Amino acid sequence: MANLLRWNPRRELGNLRESMGRILEEGFASVSGSMLPVDIYETEDAVVVEAGPLHGIHADDIEVSFTGNVLTIRGETREASAQEKPVVTYLRRERRHGRFSRAVTIPRPVKAEEAVASLKDGILTITIPKSDEARPRVISIESTEG
Numbered sequence: 001m002a003n004l005l006r007w008n009p010r011r012e013l014g015n016l017r018e019s020m021g022r023i024l025e026e027g028f029a030s031v032s033g034s035m036l037p038v039d040i041y042e043t044e045d046a047v048v049v050e051a052g053p054l055h056g057i058h059a060d061d062i063e064v065s066f067t068g069n070v071l072t073i074r075g076e077t078r079e080a081s082a083q084e085k086p087v088v089t090y091l092r093r094e095r096r097h098g099r100f101s102r103a104v105t106i107p108r109p110v111k112a113e114e115a116v117a118s119l120k121d122g123i124l125t126i127t128i129p130k131s132d133e134a135r136p137r138v139i140s141i142e143s144t145e146g
Contacts, residue, residue, distance in 0.1 A: 049124075054122050055122040058119075066115065
């Protein structure tokens with residue numbers, strides 16, 4: 001009986017608040033796990049979005065677009081054709097096939113027309129240069145002392 005955990009309603013409400021926040025921020029797909037995972041980070045000169053894994057998808061099957069400050073990634077995973085795979089009976093089937101889409105807001109002013117994308121080892125990397133107003137500026141200080 002020493003291993004009993006005491007119910008903590010504050011912890012439970014915190015977990016609920018975190019889950020609801022994730023649902024509102026990322027949409028209901030985040031709860032079901034069907035959303036394309038992304039990492040977004042910035043360097044001094046660019047905002048970089050890494051999406052994936054996208055194993056078995058060719059670059060031709062992915063569309064990347066930019067509208068305003070929203071980056072959208074769309075694509076489709078296809079099953080192997082009947083010619084490539086013999087008739088099988090699945091014991092477990094967890095990999096999804098079909099269309100996918102993910103839209104993320106880029107929180108910095110960027111030059112969308114200069115964005116470049118590459119697909120390597122199943123990771124889609126989109127590099128978007130920052131606009132001049134978003135880049136850090138170094139201000140030199142003039143001394144007025146003699």
